Amino acid sequence: MPGNIVLIGFMGSGKTTVGRLLARDLGWSFLDTDTMVEERLGLPVKEIFAREGEEFFREVEKEAVARVATARQAVIATGGGAVLCGVNVQLLREGNKVVWLQVRPETALKRAGLDDSRPLLQGREPRDIAALLRRREPYYAFADIYIDTDGKEAAAVAREIKEALKAWLESLT
Numbered sequence: 001m002p003g004n005i006v007l008i009g010f011m012g013s014g015k016t017t018v019g020r021l022l023a024r025d026l027g028w029s030f031l032d033t034d035t036m037v038e039e040r041l042g043l044p045v046k047e048i049f050a051r052e053g054e055e056f057f058r059e060v061e062k063e064a065v066a067r068v069a070t071a072r073q074a075v076i077a078t079g080g081g082a083v084l085c086g087v088n089v090q091l092l093r094e095g096n097k098v099v100w101l102q103v104r105p106e107t108a109l110k111r112a113g114l115d116d117s118r119p120l121l122q123g124r125e126p127r128d129i130a131a132l133l134r135r136r137e138p139y140y141a142f143a144d145i146y147i148d149t150d151g152k153e154a155a156a157v158a159r160e161i162k163e164a165l166k167a168w169l170e171s172l173t
């Protein structure tokens with residue numbers, strides 16, 4: 001059984017920060033599909049969107065998901081839109097625990113809207129972000145567990161995930 005923990009959720013939900021902490025705590029490796037796409041193309045995500053467009057980004061993201069799906073006991077952070085693709089969802093849930101990090105749009109904007117690294121947030125009004133988040137929610141709902149991240153430090157969220165997956169983690173050893 002692959003036995004990975006897969007973090008899904010909207011931009012700014014803390015997947016990368018929480019994932020790193022959780023991986024360190026468990027002594028597992030940490031994988032991040034956005035980073036893998038960036039390394040593969042030698043460009044930051046925003047440049048990939050600007051030069052090649054979102055569709056191209058999604059194709060390379062699919063390859064990254066296929067690669068992380070072969071991992072064993074890793075914490076995997078996915079890009080917020082990775083679950084829009086059904087094939088990705090199948091690969092990510094197979095033998096793994098999927099955790100949805102939930103976030104309110106205002107919090108997502110506060111955490112992720114400050115820098116310009118996320119093309120889908122650029123130039124958007126708060127109400128557009130809220131609408132995008134609402135459209136995304138059904139795609140995150142397949143997760144095994146949901147964790148509310150609002151008002152919580154990343155370390156507290158990581159602890160909560162570990163606690164929620166205690167029995168499953170014990171079953172792996």
Ligand code: S3P
Pocket residue numbers: 009010011012015034045078079080081082112117118119120
């Ligand atoms: C995206 C989320 C981003 C990145 C890209 C598209 C999305 O990742 O993959 O900008 O469609 O939600 P994060 O969720 O890590 O910000």
